Amino acid sequence: MRSKICELLGIQYPIFQGGMAWIADASLAGAVSEAGGLGIIAGGNAPKEIVQAEIKKIKEITDKPFGVNIMLLSPFVQDIVDLVCEENVPVVTTGAGNPSKYMARFKEHNIKVIPVIPSVALGIRMEKIGADAVIVEGMEAGGHIGKLTTMCMVPQVVDALAIPVIAAGGIGDGRGMAAALMLGAQAVQVGTRFLVAKECTVHENYKARIIKARDIDTTVTCQHFGHPVRAIKNKLTNEYDRLEKIELRIDEPDLVKFDKLGQGALRKAVVEGDVTHGSIMAGQIAGLIKKEETAKEIIESYINETREIITAQYSQWL
Numbered sequence: 001m002r003s004k005i006c007e008l009l010g011i012q013y014p015i016f017q018g019g020m021a022w023i024a025d026a027s028l029a030g031a032v033s034e035a036g037g038l039g040i041i042a043g044g045n046a047p048k049e050i051v052q053a054e055i056k057k058i059k060e061i062t063d064k065p066f067g068v069n070i071m072l073l074s075p076f077v078q079d080i081v082d083l084v085c086e087e088n089v090p091v092v093t094t095g096a097g098n099p100s101k102y103m104a105r106f107k108e109h110n111i112k113v114i115p116v117i118p119s120v121a122l123g124i125r126m127e128k129i130g131a132d133a134v135i136v137e138g139m140e141a142g143g144h145i146g147k148l149t150t151m152c153m154v155p156q157v158v159d160a161l162a163i164p165v166i167a168a169g170g171i172g173d174g175r176g177m178a179a180a181l182m183l184g185a186q187a188v189q190v191g192t193r194f195l196v197a198k199e200c201t202v203h204e205n206y207k208a209r210i211i212k213a214r215d216i217d218t219t220v221t222c223q224h225f226g227h228p229v230r231a232i233k234n235k236l237t238n239e240y241d242r243l244e245k246i247e248l249r250i251d252e253p254d255l256v257k258f259d260k261l262g263q264g265a266l267r268k269a270v271v272e273g274d275v276t277h278g279s280i281m282a283g284q285i286a287g288l289i290k291k292e293e294t295a296k297e298i299i300e301s302y303i304n305e306t307r308e309i310i311t312a313q314y315s316q317w318l
């Protein structure tokens, strides 16, 4: 199962692992790349030396292609841009903002640049300034999200752009992957399913909450204040809801309260395992995920299920 994206990046399978902040380290990304997908190390909000250590680790784990995700809200974004150029990182994905100001620098260093886009308009702008492909991430995804769904945004971006589209958001098995390919995507990006990969180093409490999650267990906080984020409901999201109800009634809402509530929340869940007061960022597809598997088992199940659906089941509709 090869696509233009596989040729472009030199990967065996058209499956990216999402560069999830605080979560996507060399252990997870290295295992994904070794299994034939594109492992992606998270830049997140981390300083240069932390991300540099993960890049050096992944180069020891695999000689296959890998990527680094640059989260454009990070206070260290310029340092991470310098780092991916210095370390000859082959692929960069970007999120949570517009990477236009760094694009020339990436292209000078022959880096393949694949921005996450929340709309057709930004996709058109990214194509114009030289993006190699775009990741269309629907609001079904975990973490920081846009407003459109994967099902609606993918075909519209496919029609609007000539460069390849990678679909992300709500793709939890071969059914979602087959659907994304039918919508015109050349590959998929998977986040939530890789949270329960054996090589993922998130706290076991975090993994347990994903496995236990039902379809209705995620919610979106800060829809009106700052950056909308999807996570599993807990005391933290309840506190966000309480604050939002109060601040919505005020002419000049106090955004500092929301920043304070969110500070360190993801680390609290990922590292300390505090799934009551920490932020358990996860997508709506968490309800489909029932067990921990290796990255290799996850990737092979996506590929085998997608092949089965497109060859066997698809013909019944002809």
Ligand SMILES: O=C(O)COc1ccc(-c2c[nH]c(CNC(=O)Nc3ncc(Sc4ccccn4)s3)n2)cc1
Pocket: 021, 044, 071, 073, 094, 095, 096, 097, 098, 116, 117, 118, 122, 137, 142, 143, 144, 145, 146, 227, 229, 281
């Ligand atoms: O036109 C513009 O400037 C706006 O452009 C964009 C707006 C949004 C996006 C976007 C949405 N989703 C993504 C990719 N996904 C993500 O970036 N997911 C994330 N999860 C947790 C994160 S950590 C965080 C979260 C919020 C605040 C601070 N830190 S980042 N990019 C991309 C571009």
